[in-house]
Amino acid sequence: MAAPPGRSPEGALRVAVIGCGRVGATQAALLAAAGHDVVGVDVDESRVAALAAGDVPFHEPGLAAPLAAGLSGGRLRFTSDVAAAAGARVHLVCVGTSTRHAGAGARRGGVEAALAGLVPHLQPGDVVVGRSTVPVGTSRALAARVERAGATFVVQPDLLRTGPAVPHALDPGRVVYGLPTDADGVVTPEGEKARALLAGLEPHAPAHELPAVVTDYATAELAALATGAFLAVKASFVAAVTVLCEASGADVAALADALGHDTRIGRRWLDPGRASGGGRPTEDVRALVAAAEGLGVGRETALLREVDAVTVRHRVALVDLVRDACGGAVAGRRVAVLGAASWAGSDDVHDSPALSVAAQLQLQGAHVTVTDPRALDAVRAVAPALDPAATVAACVAGADAVVLATPWPEYAALDPRPLTALVARPWVLDACHVLDPARWRAAGWTYRAAGRR
Template identity: 45%
Template sequence: MRLTVFGTGYLGAVHAACMAHIGHEVLGVDIDEEKIACLAECRPPFYEPGFQEVLVRTLDSGRLRFTTSPAEAGQFGDVHFICVGTPQRADSFGADLRSVDAVVDALAPHLRHGGLIVGKSTVPVGTASRLTQRIRTLAPAVDADVAWNPEFLREGFAVQDTLRPDRLVVGTQSRRADLTMRELYGPMLRAGVPFISTDPATAELVKMAANSFLAAKISFINAMSEVCDAAGADVMTLAEALGCDPRIGRRFLNPGLGFGGGCLPKDIRALTARAEELGVDQAVSFLHQVDAINTRQRQRTVDLARHLVGGTFSGRHIAVLGAAFKPNSDDVRDSPALDVAARIQRCGAQVCVHDPVAIDNARSAHPSLEFAADVSKACQSADLVLHLTEWPQYAQIDPARLASIVCSPKVLDARNTLDLALWRSAGWTTRALGRP
């Protein structure tokens, strides 16, 4: 098929390259000329394992190219994907849909008869219905379908999640659109990927519901870590025991600093905002507490760090391991690690941050923080080492060697992934959230 992908950020660029990889002809579209130029020259504007290799192959094959012209896209494509961002609005918890609307406004005058517009962006329920009316107003002579096909990408695994998804959810308004989507995703369906066919409203809700459920699971175990701290219990053993229950499961039951990034925080807030508009805000009122627990983990980490350095940050040197909101990514949007680092700096500490790939983005987001290119430089003469992003490289650190260059061998593992027994045997004072 001939596909266009509007928005070549993290979601759109990966989707475009992967759709070309399975055999479609794909045209990526964006208003950002610099981003388009980078992708066309095979220079990804973000870090994602495996993405550059797919980009190279599909560009070389001729099945993938990029443009800034909506008119070219309208004439080229049979199916048009909307993959632009929907950040939180500045004035409320609601989702900012201006980029989604801008795509429709730019594309509608150039649509070919019978085209299919497919939203992948995370949007409030009811968006597809609203866009259908918008297109009918802008292009009344065009018989275009609107469908919704939410993405379920995990940063760090986006290529794998696109090519081998655990499910495909497609909400359509016509049999023609449903058949088109089944043909488009034919290679996945032949490989046994479940195809869940539904209406657009349900498809829109699936993504926000999935993220909200995941956020609730993470916040639950973090709430238990706070109880464990008060009771002298061990949250890691608690999580292991809970995870053995098949009704609960162990995945994502990982106590620590909490979630961040560009999806979970803004999606749970957008769902509460949309529920309020629909008059059912009480049904999801618990999500406010989920959000609050997650935010409180950051201050708990700051407070424990302050205790470890003697009650004051003034004049202290704090080393921070991690800047990205999660490992295998250079994404620092709403990064818990950087938030904690900035809070500690504002309390008077000298803070130096290390991250394997996210330093440039972190420096742009927090120019007042210090950054180091390697762990040793970040930890030189440190009074405390904070482990805030669970990069696998940090679990491989030799604590005995590191102890020789710090001022005081103290470590706070806010992700519960270090071998604290090994660190203690090397002379370190160790602490972790929810562990005695």
């Protein structure tokens, strides 16, 4: 018997993934690994060529294996031709919508452009899933375009992570379904059908039961932004109490533990080293503020606006600690910055706390060398005034101060003893609170961390 349209003979779904960045490529590879028949579509020809050859074009640990398995098993292919999406039953829209390049309009525009290409290839009954982060209140208009083709639009934003994409996709913690609703807020029959279809499409193991939040478009849109913004609030709270710890002689690491053992608060994202913030959580704070202003309730977001200010002040405070250690001025001093990526495990330097501190020191006249296991190419591209060093040893050679600025595990595990002889002065600022102070002090270093004794 012939398979119904959109289903392969084994009963797995045919899926199109539009936009094959970290989110889309990961979804495509994992869905193929789960047995679905997947086509990945991207406007970037070089990205398509790389993925089709089994090369992951960005640093994403764990993605190469499912990608290779999907390609060799014939269940996964990549193309720049959106017409290849025709015949798929589910279409995941994962295009880039970051505000980092073009402001809030880019968030909506990216998805609109993707839909403009996709809609002519939709069939009645198809489900289009918006996984990109979009401004609050825009999904209804996107849904209307999709509905004109007889398809259903579901908002299922990729909820924030700041770590590897594969484990996150396999265990996102919860699934949010933003479904079409009627005038009374009740999910429409089309929405229920779409949800039932998508329940069989999660890349995580079916046995793994995740909490599902079934809601409307606006709530799902807000869930994406509010997740990131909440984490930024948590981190900025620690930055604020770090100042109190500095002033009172208290210890912020012990304080974070004392707070974190309270299950109402939770320990995650209270690490003092996160307090310099940056990356997607910061973007989400700004997007939420913009959304509130657009909805005429901007006054209620004073807390969120302050998050940004706390983050900036915390970074300046780190620079001040280096300056004080250099006798009140860094001009002419050599400062080594270990880490440039926005977070460990990434080659992304967007709004990187490490680069922000490095750039401030350089602007104050320091000679700043930077090293990073993954992000040196990005450093060369965005911060050419900094001096990139391939190794930690080359980076710290002759340094008057060393700043550990991205908490890569290999930096946390550094043996300080061989480094002592390389630097001009063994002084280290542990901006990430990951070094063992006793170990570094025993090796002759002056160890400093904001809010720590």
